[in-house]
Amino acid sequence: MALVTEKAAKKLYDHPLHHDHEAENILIKETDQVVNGSEALILSLIEEEVDTIFGYPGGAIMPIYDALFHYREQLNHVLVRHEQGATHAAEGYAQMAKKPGVCFATSGPGATNLVTGIADAMLDSVPIVCITGQVAEPYLGTDAFQETDVMSLAMPITKWCYQVANPDEIPYIIAKAFYIARTGRPGPVLVDITKDAQMKDMSAPFTYEKRKQIKGYKPARAPREGDIAQAVELLNNAERPFLFAGHGILLSEAQEELKAFVEKSGIPVASTLLGLSAFPSEHPLYVGMLGMHGNYGPNILTNQADVIIAVGMRFDDRVTGNLERYAKQAKVIHIDIDHAEISKNVPATVGIIADAKAALVELTSHVKEKAYEAWLNEFAKCHEEEYQKVIQNDFTAEGECIKMGEVVRMLSEKTNGEGVVVADVGQHQMASARYSKFNKTDSWLTSGGLGTMGYALPSALGAKMGAPDRDVYAIIGDGCFQMTIQELGTIAQSGQPVKIIIMNNNYLGMVRQWQELFFDNRYSFVELTNPDFITIAKGFGIEGHQCNHADDLSASLDTLINSEQSYLLEVMVEKETNVFPMVPSGAGVDQIRLE
Template identity: 45%
Template sequence: MEMLSGAEMVVRALQDEGVEYIFGYPGGSVLHIYDALFQQDKVSHILVRHEQAATHAADGYARATGKPGVVMVTSGPGATNAITGLATAFMDSIPMIVLSGQVRSDWIGDDAFQETDMIGVSRPVVKHSFMVRDAKDIPEIMKKAFYIATTGRPGPVLIDIPKDQTAPNVKNPYEYPKKVKMRSYAPVSRGHSGQIRKAVEELMKAKRPVIYAGGGVIQGEGSELLTKLAHRLNFPVTNTLMGLGCFPGTDPQNVGMLGMHGTYEANMTMHSSDVILAVGARLDDRVTNNVKKFCPGAKIIHIDIDPATISKNIMAHIPIVGPVHQVLEEMLSALDEHGGEPDQKALERWWEEIEGWRKVHGMRYETNENGPMKPQQVVEALYKATGGDAYVTSDVGQHQMFAAQYYKYDKPRRWINSGGLGTMGFGLPAAMGVQFAFPDATVACVTGEGSIQMNIQELSTCLQYGLPVKIININNQALGMVRQWQDMQYGGRHSQSYMESLPDFVALAEAYGHVGMKVTKFEDLEGAMNEAFALKDRLVFMDIYVDPTEHVYPMQIADGSMRDMWLSKTERT
């Protein structure tokens, strides 16, 4: 058997897992591993400028490809800088492996230089974690880590590796396990057939049905089947923020995103429904509004891989625990067996009602000919310039909601955002990860002047690797979402939501070696966008000035039901 050092084992295991990229930053505790990385060329290491960005880049890579993202950081500050990225991935169930260096085993607990109890610090935000106590265990730990991260409800797994376990002079036999078996971990592989049949009965009886599809459909590779099911039944489909793209955004059956900033028709459809088929969604607080007033007449069929998600916030009438892909497939065949059709007359009436809600045009905004541009116009222009076919990453805030509302995602894995944790600074590094995965694809990062500054240093990484990401900086010179809440709930007192001294983003982009563009007038927008996207091999930073007073609507009214919404600054339901 081949004899390898711990460091060589780590690198070899990454090769054996077929890892293309590892995003990281070197430091004392991981130097042995970096030396092993240097001596091979199968796994490419991407040097970021901050460890948080490494995690988001790996996360973006994972969201765009479905493959796990891999990160390497050193002990202490390197490791703690990865925490936000771990938490982001954990909340959105993204498969990720983080390898963190640790001080030598005999120094652990002595407050050694760059020592942090990373297993302890990361515990609430990982699916699982391992500490390497013996270099011999590295192949098995690596195999288990990838297995756990990518199966069941995916999530990040941390491997903490003390420096002595990677020492180059200590060699152990290496054989990568072909299979992994853990008596304490067996993700569900099938949904309960009886429950699936029961669900089909319920769907057949429904008069006002709705399919509510979340990020789990994308993660569970169920988008095609869900689309087939929805078309077969002619039911309306609404997506969560995480689920956008799992059912085509331009499909007439799509009533749009639901929840806090969902469309009027999506929230009305949900509230008035009699059967909700929730697939890979969590019924979280950004969707339900007040749980006591949630969809009073609806029976809930809830499909999810994670039993703990079912009946956590809202009681499910028919819970189905299983992989979305398998359950939907079985549901389609159960429909065939059943042979019946949904009540067409009732569906016709239901669609008439939905069309009526659509006519309200909840997602409308006023443009002002001589006034400043609207952020919504920017997203619409982006949609047009990219033919609706870009990978769009976003940061967090108003621009995120506009990018979710006004860009129509027809394919899964095209919309990449931090939905659960809401991590500002996610967009640019995530876009890097996507661009590495798909070098020829159009990748746009929709951001704001607040969020972009949280990981702006990555412009340097983009230059090093020639990543032609297009940054759409929707600049309203304010922390827009904070400001919106202050307008609506704090008497317009804009406490700390205005940035007094913004950088000259064009000069900044140029200083980093990229192309900068400033757009202040709507009439210049389309031309500038086309110009930017024509620069195929350059990163373009578009600093686009928009109306600082704009709000995101619709917006659910706190503590109300799903149908209680503000539709503009003055109109409410």
């Protein structure tokens, strides 16, 4: 690769699309020959330091796959069994590798199959770059074979999307896509490339510039001194302060800054569902999880705090419950990189629009050292009440059916809270969130905002590939497992050792719980007649076994943990159990139920 000539650079970057290009920051690389659009895409991905792609080939993206064939030593392609699996795998990879995940799909049904995973990434702020093939430009709008208007589908569920019809655009657009995906509040982007743009040669030798800025797009800014000063004044005068740690802590890699701030300020910390593992579970200032099925104390005492500092979270309805009853007594300090989240749901007394790490550093340097023993004792009292009425009943007693909480508790103890837990959606998700102990950061992945059943199996594979030195455990319900069961084939073919636990109660458990509690026990289409999961796994080449008795659980988990290959453990859990505490729909957080 060599620096491009000024003439060649001008020829490429004079394209009308590039009017926001900052000429003074050009650092452009080129090949020694003209390449077609497909090869330009592959070279662009290499320049962005992509090493893994999750995808599924098809007619409209076949030229890209042909180009990929020649670079298979540099780019590892993982052949998923369904395009939704590609997006979830890219999500898991992105969160563990700390860089955008990449997925490929063809036009039409290939592109539409990405939609669920893209929406999931959008709501949970996960950076992924989706590349889709499209019919040739002359056929756009003609209802050609496998043509879908993917731009209209993608626009509301991506940070940015763009359709490429000129191969000269590809390097610039890919650089822009990666920059947008990973900066500011991260999220998914989609680039749709017509088949003729994939096949045509560029008009000049390949050039590439990594983006450092885009005109009109300001993804982050330093916290304003005045906002910091107001926040510090509130915190220093607080008697019952409370900190909410959200996903933004993990996205900004501000775990150490959070710990330093908390230990100096003495403020108790609760986590959102997606903020789990941002703060050590065993820390004396950690008081549990917020939300509909969170811990009793954090929910009840939200409505008694005088100052709430929310860091990297968006006051989702699963955290707030009824907004009319939510924290009306508290002054709220809201830190978020996305200005649209400030006061969107909960009015902020002080809004700090900044990266979580930068804001916490500034706050730590000014906040006073304090301790709140009486306030912390209130959390301890709530925890004891929850233990007596809920927690001890979530663990398996002698002679009882296996309970979900017991499976999670035992797994966490055996792995010393250092494994990566990837949970699907439902009762098992809440049990995993409540009873997993996190002694290592970046140890929790789940679908939060969209609540996507089928998320965990492909995401666990992506997580393992993004962090090959970590042990990854996918905890999945029997209903969720059948949403993406075909990705067992992807895991087997990849050779990655993913450990899978199915919590099987032969029900869509969370829906059944709601039908029991709020629909007079009318169980409407929630009971499952399940296949033999162990035989199916073995058909894919993955060993496993079923655990039916509590006495066998410990040994069964040892077998799973010690396996050097992927392994599937099916645990037959208590069939009709409910997850408590629970904030009923429409209730306030102080109306949380323990039974």
